[in-house]
Amino acid sequence: MSIMPLRMAEIVSKATIRDVARTAGVSVGSVSRALNGGKNVSVRVARDVAAAAEKLGYQPDFQARSLRTRTTGMVGCLVSDVANPLYASIVQAAEARLREAGLLMVVANTANDPARERAMVAAFRGRRLDGMLVAPGSDENDRAWRELAAGGAPVVILDRDVPHEEDRPWPAVLVDHREGARTATRYLIGLGHRRIALLTPGARMRPGRERIAGFKAAFAEADIDPTGALVCLQESSMDFAQGDALALLRRSQRPTAIIALGTRILAGALRAARDLGLSVPRDLSVISVGDTDLAAVHTPAITALRWSLEDVGRAAAELLLQRLRGTGEGQSRALLPVDLVLRESCVPPTAK
């Protein structure tokens, strides 16, 4: 078709360290030293090398360097789905911190598929990534985690409990979902609620397990009849949630309050309430686990449990950087707090 100025082709031609050496009139070794450590280089050489590099538009080849140094300047990030706002924010924050440190981040989605998890762990190993941030789709995938450990590269786990060797827990960033759920439940109990439903996508992973534990703990410590504590497991799809919520709210002894985990379940619950003509909060108090746009903007605004996804990502990156630098084996696990954001969706249950 059309012709592109040929200058471009020249620019493309990559100058190597040898070219720089020749241009500067020194040896490749000197160029390497000048460009890197700066140790044992005379000012004259430093100047000439810098000039030559500039002139040639020299850009070192990380691939080649990696082969020698055995570091790639890249870390992997393995999550089930970066499109999930939960992970998206974590990934974003982690990338920001890693970039500051000069590292690139490789992401891969596993869709919670164990086979894919293993494949990606292998791919990361093969690429010799310097480290990994991992949020397993399930805590059981022994083969993958063994591979992971065998890789030798530092790993930080994101809000999961992965089986580990005796007294050698994985470095991890955890969120205190248990305490969060307990606070929320305690709050509802304090308002006078006795029949409270916890709608959760499952107890397969740490967050769900911890929340259920916190939920039950609140009932236990209040020393009230725990039969009102309804734990409802369900798929996280909105339609499912809506159906389940409908069934739940149609019961003769329907709950007076709902704790909904995640945007889609919250949406399903709100729709179900609407469909049944139940008014929030008059007929039904609602707490969202996770402070999403929907919770904040809904009318009435929904009281929500909130924790900082940015902090999770940043802390994970920080932990990983620590390991990569080998500085202080110190703190290897972080536990982040969860807050209850009070809004308009919770009131005492109407006498009945």
Next chain:
Amino acid sequence: MSIMPLRMAEIVSKATIRDVARTAGVSVGSVSRALNGGKNVSVRVARDVAAAAEKLGYQPDFQARSLRTRTTGMVGCLVSDVANPLYASIVQAAEARLREAGLLMVVANTANDPARERAMVAAFRGRRLDGMLVAPGSDENDRAWRELAAGGAPVVILDRDVPHEEDRPWPAVLVDHREGARTATRYLIGLGHRRIALLTPGARMRPGRERIAGFKAAFAEADIDPTGALVCLQESSMDFAQGDALALLRRSQRPTAIIALGTRILAGALRAARDLGLSVPRDLSVISVGDTDLAAVHTPAITALRWSLEDVGRAAAELLLQRLRGTGEGQSRALLPVDLVLRESCVPPTAK
């Protein structure tokens, strides 16, 4: 917890291709051939090599391979913010397609900062990534795009107009925002609306520009007084949007319909309407540009313009793969459609 065998340390020791060769009793060349092409290898050698590789737990070193083949099996993805649901879904879909093809994806957030864009383009080049998916934060960053072109690696642009050389437009995946906005506006005009406000975060980038153009086109073709077409530029923060929307709705001649771009602006507009006691859709019709959870779940459900972010990501990956394989310079630009999802938030304006 569980106990993991200590043999782990042994597994870490990485076997090289030489080890495999020695174990299999063949030359390194044969091993390479056996493991890769499979061309010119006897069954015996193939078998022995496979056995040896298996036995040693051999994993080829991509770094070293890259140095020879000049390909890294990785592509870069440059967006302003992966935590933005818009980009998150695109990234997700693109990664899925690329992984199928055996490629890893490196992501970087630019926060729309031109300096960072340049830095990341340079970093990607230095790492010799095979290709790049890029959504520039602004169309003007000439130096970065020149660098990009000079890199020689295939690039696909995501929904942006990046200046290009004469008749050599960048390969790109574009969304037909113009037609979408036109359809939405036409729909409102058809319902009888004459004062319609378009709340947009700006015209700096292609999507905003195209939408404004479509909006205006609808008025032009309807041959009605275009003074009712209110284009309101604003920051995309919700608070700003809410303030601006408030001011807008307080006007004596307030618009009877609003087209809101993005979740945050939609949220701001809905809040503003609520604060003023305006009922949607009775007092104010609303169309959301972008079909978010909020739009779908809100009561009343918000009519929305929708396009497939997954398609954007997938198409971009596909285009890039085409280039990487050098197969068919064929189609290098894709234009994706936008649909209007009719819901409950638009009715004819009440006579006044």
Next chain:
DNA sequence: TTGAAAGCGCTAACAT
């Protein structure tokens, strides 16, 4: 302080 040279692990050209 500098240069020469030996690889890092792999692929591909060449020779057999």
Next chain:
DNA sequence: ATGTTAGCGCTTTCAA
């Protein structure tokens, strides 16, 4: 079909 060998671009001893 197989083995041998020369690098890919860089870092890093080791001498000088």
